[in-house]
Amino acid sequence: MMALERWLIELLLHFVSRDEINAFLRSPQNTATIIGCLIAVSGALLGTFLLLRGMALTSDAISHTVLLGIVVAFLLMTDVFGMAGDTSSPWLILGASLAGVGTVVLTELLYRSGLLRQDAALGLAFPLLFAIAVILVSRFAEDVHLDEDAVLVGEIGLAWANTNSHCFDNCATVTISPDHPQAKMARQCRNCRELGISPRDEGAQFVEICSNCGSYSPAQAWQAGYLQKEPLLVFFPKSITVTLVMTALSLLFVIIFYKELKLTTFDAALAKALGFRPGVMNYALMILVSLVAVGAFDAVGSILVIAFFIIPPAAAYLLTDRLAIMLLLGPLIGAAGAFFGYDLARGKFFGIIEVADIIAGVNSIFGLDLPENWDSSISASMVLMIFIIFALAWVLSPRYGLISTLIRRANQRRRFNDQVVLAHIHNHQFTDRHATELRVKTLHIHFRWTVRKMARVLARLRALGFVALVDGFAELTERGETQVHAFRSAMLEAHNMPDIE
């Protein structure tokens, strides 16, 4: 991790100065946006395949269980092995992603027992594992950073403050020993407490202790004032590294196995027949989903992360039929949501509307007195923004959108009505039932339509020049006749039937 960060910073230093990097990363907004975008990109890449495989809620199960993995690994690290608890440690990430894969296996086991259905198995497995995790957190991990809030929403807004420092020049590590000139020595009474005496009393024994001994990294040494020359330091948020690695892995996975993923997603049987292994691909995907969920845990918590998996690909799915374009659009949508989401948390909606104005409006309508400064959860706002983009895609998508679907259905209904009426006239024209069937005043009865609807359809057909009214009877015009033949033969052709006429 450290080496990777160092390499990245060295790369960046070719283009910008150290101060610029530090200033940029020290802004909570920049760091949060970068992390949000990275999670969105990796989530959308993998989520595309989850969505297409009908496994969208598997990501829900995995992200819930990842919490259990993190808690158990965390407790093992701190309580059993005595290491420092650090949620971005590689061991923890590994353990937690194993737990994620474990859920998938557990669900399969429950399902394979044949005693319950797949949805029930999923709905049973992850609440249980999550419940155990919550009990563990509230029983044993109360004093650490793994509190319930962090579980829910993560701490993307504080990610800028949790950094690794990298030193590039004047890098002196300082070790203070008791004989160092800057060592702070103090005398402490060794046996005062147990004897219940004050240090002035007789019999008090003293030890010399050094209050600031130890080794200092360059950053710590500079802060404590042990260095004359300022070291050249760059502070790099740990979460960026983790999410960057996850994004790179997801991207590599999708690029390298694009063909295999595509085939196993759309036709698992064919893939198997051709010698690919759909099962292996499936588990590889699950492992990566777990990894991304763990990587995102710090930033967005274990529940909101599923939004990053499901919603952007769903929005992309409404916009395109091509897998490659979906894989481009999904990450873009997710990243855009993360970008605008930060503003939303700080009270700006796409930079146009101020949330404060909305609250003021609500206050005046309901006679309330709510404070107008909106300062909310960043990760939740990012999800909301992604959802808003999804909603826009749903309403506006040219092919699958709500508006175009409604228009298309209205057109179909209109065309159907037209054809029904035309066919009716065609069937009864020049027959002896002509007088009962085609009288305009009673025409609506034959279709069980209202008079108004009948009048509307007839008016349209007359305007199109398909139908003429003669002495109160409906008649096909020549154009109407051609129209009937055209759609009849088209329909028969579509059903592959011989023309009866």
Next chain:
Amino acid sequence: MKLKSMSAEDKRVWLTIAAIVLLGICFLPIGQWLFGIRYTYTVRVVALGGSILGVISGTLGCFAVLRRESLMGDALSHAALPGIAVAFLLAGRDLGLLLIGAGIASWIALRFIAALLATTRLKQDAAMGIVLASWFAGGIALLAYIQSIPDASQAGLDQFIFGQAAAIIESDVLLISGVGAAVLLALALFWKEFKLVTFDGEFAGANGFQVGLINTLLSTLIVIAIVLGLQLAGVILMVGMLIAPGIAARQWTQKLNHMVILAAVFGAFAGGVGAVISAIDADIPTGPMIIVVAFSLVLASMALAPGRGLLWSSWRRRLDSRRFARQNALRDLYRYALSHGSPGTPVPDAFIRGIGDRSAALGLAQLLSSGLVETRGDSWQLTRSGIEAARRDAHSLRLWDLYRLHADDLGLPLLAEDRHLDIRDVLPAAAVGQLEAMTGQRPN
């Protein structure tokens, strides 16, 4: 209920119910003795509330499970959160109003999922995931805003996320009971309709039932059940409380009315016992504890339920394999002996073990203990009764052969062919007679 007129399954269901009720009652002194729980007023109220909620959610959860909509419960409970927050912002902290807000939010989520499914090509899981995450995010964003309001941060809305038993007071229990009674009454009134649309919606539609309306009503009742449970189980885990009792009950019975009653009892057990256990220590959140208890019930049911249960079926498999081993050993001995002279010919041990390995040993041991076979040095010899049994078995096998060939011509009843059973035990005597007649016509 007359005991004599009950079927075996009926008896089993009532026995299970009695056992669970007994277990629940026994838990009270055990809890006191083992965990040092003191049944203070608060604990009693909480346990009562938990049990009542368990009854309501267990009952309605059955329908969610049977309709394969377990995960819908998850989506709808997550979706309740923004409703709670908005209700709080508009009207302050009043449980009834908060729950109404929660219900409205879930209900909108329900309709939104339906609209997505009706107008797009997204599948149900994706639609639920989208709504679950977005509604939950909306709730979290609003809660974060509420936290920033002075005075309001103490409102304790967080309890709706993980559930908190200690916050339940007597008036809450009254509210839950009242609404719950109304929900159960509605369920009883529309029992026939709900049963029909759950098992065969198309048939219901063809018979002129308003399937859409009934479905909406049932979903609305499920939403109410979810909303009532939020205070105790929390939005994230409510799905477990909803579906676990139903899944557990499903293992014991094939009848809907039994399943619903069992689920109610299981739910009451999980809710009550879970709430009591979480009273041991303020650090144990109630919702998760209830889920753990409910899941234990599911595991126990999956293992123990007669007929379907895992222990039961593995025991049956064991019995079967013992029976097969015995029968195969008998057949092998008889065949070898016949082909080497008479049925009484001794069969070398090496031969018989060479064929069946472990199962041969198992079979021979059984034959030996029931006196069908004797050891003769290094070989095995069928006794008189052994030869008799082997002949009967061989005859049955021949009848099976004839059955396979002529069942259609003779119009015999259709059976799954199982040559390990004596055909005379499974086929009516008249049919066996017809087959016997054919053996006479064509001696082997």
